Amino acid sequence: MNVPRRSESIRILTVDDHQLLREGIAAVLESQEDMTLVAQASNGHEAVDSFRRLRPDVTLMDLRMPDMSGIEAITAIRGEFPDARIIVLTTYAGDVQAAAALKAGASGYLLKNLVRKELLETIRAVHAGKRRVLPEIATGIAEHVADDALTRREIEVLQRVAAGKSNKLIAAELDISEGTVKTHMKSILPKLDASDRTHAVMIALRRGILDI
Amino acid sequence: MNVPRRSESIRILTVDDHQLLREGIAAVLESQEDMTLVAQASNGHEAVDSFRRLRPDVTLMDLRMPDMSGIEAITAIRGEFPDARIIVLTTYAGDVQAAAALKAGASGYLLKNLVRKELLETIRAVHAGKRRVLPEIATGIAEHVADDALTRREIEVLQRVAAGKSNKLIAAELDISEGTVKTHMKSILPKLDASDRTHAVMIALRRGILDI
C-alpha cells in the first residue's frame, strides 16, 4: 500500500556549486511525493558523469560554475542524450546567456529568487515535455532577435576593451591593424546601442556577453 | 531529560531574498541541537523588523536585496542594538562592499559557496564573540588599506562614466565644469590603477564600488 511508486516519481539531478542552495532544493523536493532527488553535482564535469550513470528525468543546472560551465555541461549532456530535460536555475545572467542555454538544449530557465511553488511547477511541466522560460527572460531574448549578435572577433575585441586596452594595443595582441580594431568598434557600438566603449562594456556585462 | 535547553540554543535569523537558499540554511540549522532558526526575512526592512521583535543571537545577512540593502540593514540594526552579531553571507561582492559591511558592524563575512561545516563553525564562533572573515576577503581589503578610497564625488562621476556619459554631459548633470570632471577622472584612474575610464569601471565593478 505504502510502497513508493518509483515508476511515477520524477528522478532529479541538481547541479550547483553552492552546497547551501542544493540543500534548499533537496529540502523542497523531499516534501514532494512524486519527486526523488537522485544525485547532486557541484560542477559541469560531475554533472555529465552523474547524468551518464543515473539518467535523471529532470536536471536543475546552474550556469556559472568552476571547471565546466553549465552551458558546456548542457551541450555535452544533450549531445549524448538528446531527450535530456534540463532546467537552468541561475542568478540573472543576461539574455545572451539565456539564449545560449536554450540553444544548447535547456527546456527551462528560472532565476534563483523564485519560490518553491514555481520550482515544483516547472519541474512537473518540463518533465511532461513542456518548456518554461521566465517571461522577463523571454522578453529580453525577443528584444534582440535581430542581427545584433556580436561576432567572435567582435567579442575578442570587446573583452580587451573591458581590460582597459587601447585600440593600438588590441591590434598588436590580435595581430591586426589598428584600423581594423576601429572598424570592429564601429560595428560593436551600434549593435549594443552603446554611446562609447565604456557603455558597450557595461551593456555586454548586463546581457551576459562578457563576464566581470 | 529531553527538554530543549532553550537558554543554550543559538537563536538565528536569516535574511536573503532567495527562498531556496533560506530553505537550505534552515535544513542545515535544523540538524543542529544548539541552534534554532527563529525567523526569516527577504529584505532589509523585514530584517530590521524581525530583529526588533525577536533579538536573535546571530543574524545571517545577504548584501544585495530589493528595497533595503544588507549594508543599510546592518547599520540600522547595529544602531539600535550595538551588540547584534551579524554574519554577512553573500556571493562575491568585492573588497569595498566587504569593508563597508564590516565597518557597519558585521562580525563575519562568508561566501555562499561555503560548505555547511564552515557555516556552522562561523555561527558558533561569532556567537561566542569572535570575528570570522574569509582570508581571501581579508586579503582583498588589506591590499587597499592605503588612501585609494574614492570620494563621494568621484563615485558620482564614475557612475555616470559607467552609463556611457561623456565628461561634458557629466559636467552638465552635476552642474560643474568639464574641467572639474576631468580633474576627478585624473584622480580616479591612479586610485584604481586603471589605464582608462573603461578599465576603471571594470575594476570598480569587481571591487564592489559600482553595481552592474
Place this chain on the structure above:
DNA sequence: ACGGACATCTCCCGAAAGGGGCAGGTCGCG
C-alpha cells in the same frame, strides 16, 4: 556560381579623453 556575412585594411576629420601642472575656497579635525 552567386550573394551574404565576416574580417581585414585604408583615408579623412572633429571630438573626446588623458597627462601635467597649478590654484582657490570650504570644511572638519586636532
Place this chain on the structure above:
DNA sequence: CGCGACCTGCCCCTTTCGGGAGATGTCCGT
C-alpha cells in the same frame, strides 16, 4: 588656528576615439 582632504576651476598639449565612406579577400551556404 592651521593643516589636510575635498571640490572646484583653469592652462597646455598629445593621444585616442568615434563617425563616415569605401574597398578587398575568404568562406559558407544556397
